[in-house]
Amino acid sequence: MHRFGKTGDAIVGEKSVTELCRHAVDMAMKDAGVSWKQVQAVSAASSRFSGGKGWGLNGNDIVEDLGCTGIPVYNLSAGCAAGGNAFNIGYSLVAGGIHDVVLVVGGEVMPKGMIQTSGVEDANDPEYLRQRCVGMPGPAFWATLARRRMFDFGTTEEQMAKVTVKARKCSESNPFARFQKAVSLDEVLASPYVSNPLRLFEICPVSNGAAAAVICSKEMARRFTSKPITVATSAVATIGFDDALPRSLAGPVPSGPSFHTEAKSAVMKAFERSGIGPRDISFTELQDNTCYYELAFPEEWGLCEPGEAERLLEAGETAPTGRMPINPSGGFVSFGEATTAMGVFQIAELTWQLRGQAGGRQVPDAKVGLAQTNGLGGNATAAILKR
Amino acid sequence: MTERDTMNELANTAALREPCVPGLFSEEEGARLHGARCTCCNTPYFPRVATCRNPACEESKIVPCTFGGEGRLWSYSVADFPPPLPHRYDKPFVPYAIGVVDLDSGLRVVGQMVDPVEVMRVGARVRLVIEPIHHEDGKAFTSWKFKLL
Numbered sequence: 352m353h354r355f356g357k358t359g360d361a362i363v364g365e366k367s368v369t370e371l372c373r374h375a376v377d378m379a380m381k382d383a384g385v386s387w388k389q390v391q392a393v394s395a396a397s398s399r400f401s402g403g404k405g406w407g408l409n410g411n412d413i414v415e416d417l418g419c420t421g422i423p424v425y426n427l428s429a430g431c432a433a434g435g436n437a438f439n440i441g442y443s444l445v446a447g448g449i450h451d452v453v454l455v456v457g458g459e460v461m462p463k464g465m466i467q468t469s470g471v472e473d474a475n476d477p478e479y480l481r482q483r484c485v486g487m488p489g490p491a492f493w494a495t496l497a498r499r500r501m502f503d504f505g506t507t508e509e510q511m512a513k514v515t516v517k518a519r520k521c522s523e524s525n526p527f528a529r530f531q532k533a534v535s536l537d538e539v540l541a542s543p544y545v546s547n548p549l550r551l552f553e554i555c556p557v558s559n560g561a562a563a564a565v566i567c568s569k570e571m572a573r574r575f576t577s578k579p580i581t582v583a584t585s586a587v588a589t590i591g592f593d594d595a596l597p598r599s600l601a602g603p604v605p606s607g608p609s610f611h612t613e614a615k616s617a618v619m620k621a622f623e624r625s626g627i628g629p630r631d632i633s634f635t636e637l638q639d640n641t642c643y644y645e646l647a648f649p650e651e652w653g654l655c656e657p658g659e660a661e662r663l664l665e666a667g668e669t670a671p672t673g674r675m676p677i678n679p680s681g682g683f684v685s686f687g688e689a690t691t692a693m694g695v696f697q698i699a700e701l702t703w704q705l706r707g708q709a710g711g712r713q714v715p716d717a718k719v720g721l722a723q724t725n726g727l728g729g730n731a732t733a734a735i736l737k738r
Numbered sequence: 739m740t741e742r743d744t745m746n747e748l749a750n751t752a753a754l755r756e757p758c759v760p761g762l763f764s765e766e767e768g769a770r771l772h773g774a775r776c777t778c779c780n781t782p783y784f785p786r787v788a789t790c791r792n793p794a795c796e797e798s799k800i801v802p803c804t805f806g807g808e809g810r811l812w813s814y815s816v817a818d819f820p821p822p823l824p825h826r827y828d829k830p831f832v833p834y835a836i837g838v839v840d841l842d843s844g845l846r847v848v849g850q851m852v853d854p855v856e857v858m859r860v861g862a863r864v865r866l867v868i869e870p871i872h873h874e875d876g877k878a879f880t881s882w883k884f885k886l887l
């Protein structure tokens with residue numbers, strides 16, 4: 352992994368996405384004991400924002416940089432879920448017996464400020480209409496969900512701020528996090544609203560960073576290590592028709608509850624295919640673009656009961672040492688979002704946790720980890736790794 | 739009142755009102771959103787679609803229809819900072835609430851709220867209106883919004 356940072360800072364400076372990815376890839380191959388010549392395919396999360404060729408051909412840039420061996424390269428686009436998609440394709444190629452050693456990589460150099468629309472004034476583009484006619488920046492979508500949760504369960508702004516306090520406490524012992532300093536409840540509550548009720552410290556900023564992982568067949572793994580980490584499963588899903596979240600201009604009023612159908616669908620598929628249930632999960636890395644998700648997602652996936660998340664948070668049960676650890680890495684709130692890197696960053700964290708190498712943020716005796724991403728366009732992924 | 743305020747006031751008169759995107763909504767016969775409905779599965783759409791997107795629908799039968807009237811505020815958020823282009827707003831920027839409204843006609847739709855953030859509450863009854871979102875070149879550019887009842 353390359354530590355996350357922001358353009359111009361002491362961490363990532365002016366490094367290109369290829370440089371960041373190269374650093375992560377070198378580290379992953381060294382960790383695995385795999386040489387570049389042994390890699391049989393590359394599955395890359397394709398950047399929407401940067402890259403030498405400017406067309407989301409991250410994987411090709413990386414292969415060119417490492418030396419063109421003529422191997423197949425898959426460039427995958429799925430918004431912020433792209434890293435999870437890249438991992439899924441890498442996993443599928445190995446599980447399906449097509450290749451023995453596959454490199455998965457994601458990296459990003461993000462544009463500054465809020466992510467904007469395509470910039471084309473096209474009345475057929477629902478996102479253009481939403482911005483022109485309503486003016487609903489990204490965080491406002493999350494804020495409507497958070498506000499609704501406050502109505503449904505009586506969640507307070509203090510409770511949401513406590514999610515950030517917990518996350519940033521974890522980040523203190525994560526050398527790859529962009530922010531590695533704890534924050535107090537008062538500091539979070541003193542940060543300005545970005546979109547009421549969500550505050551600056553409760554929303555992930557955009558970051559630059561990269562992550563990589565090597566997946567290989569069980570037979571091959573024995574050559575490199577006596578204690579491999581096993582991919583129990585990897586699943587991809589997209590949004591359901593009955594989703595009802597305000598992602599576009601309008602949709603039908605649902606008959607049941609409104610939630611992220613793509614995320615739940617990916618996680619349920621992962622449970623079903625692996626035979627591993629919510630009660631078997633030692634810890635979860637989920638996509639916390641905002642603290643709201645740390646409260647809502649565990650309930651939607653059956654990790655805990657509806658309306659129970661705030662109590663678990665306040666009892667310390669979502670901390671690494673609790674009964675339901677969520678985002679021991681520090682999460683997106685501590686890393687910031689380098690879109691295509693996120694799904695792969697989670698795989699790296701799961702691996703370190705399962706090996707017992709996570710230092711001060713270690714989940715004691717972690718046996719099974721769940722990773723989940725969401726991405727623009729209604730994409731989601733889930734992966735379960737075990738010791 | 740400044741000269742600009744006066745201009746804006748004048749621009750709000752019917753002759754100088756112009757939809758920020760043409761064809762999506764109208765106000766001549768009351769505030770209406772121009773959408774569609776599938777007569778087979780009853781799914782409402784805004785904006786219009788060519789075919790029904792409901793995977794459970796037996797046969798797509800899309801007919802144009804309009805939506806308006808009253809509904810209930812499902813949730814809301816606040817634009818505390820001005821959104822980037824293509825959004826346009828009058829300066830200085832005043833934070834506004836964004837509502838997610840369940841119209842009684844079965845459509846869940848997002849829109850700016852007319853009333854200030856302080857009086858918003860989830861579950862409130864609201865009505866669809868057409869109101870200016872910004873002023874430019876002596877014209878008031880309108881969009882649909884919701885007003886608390």
Ligand SMILES: [Zn+2]
Binds near residue numbers: 779790792795
């Ligand atoms: Zn239909």
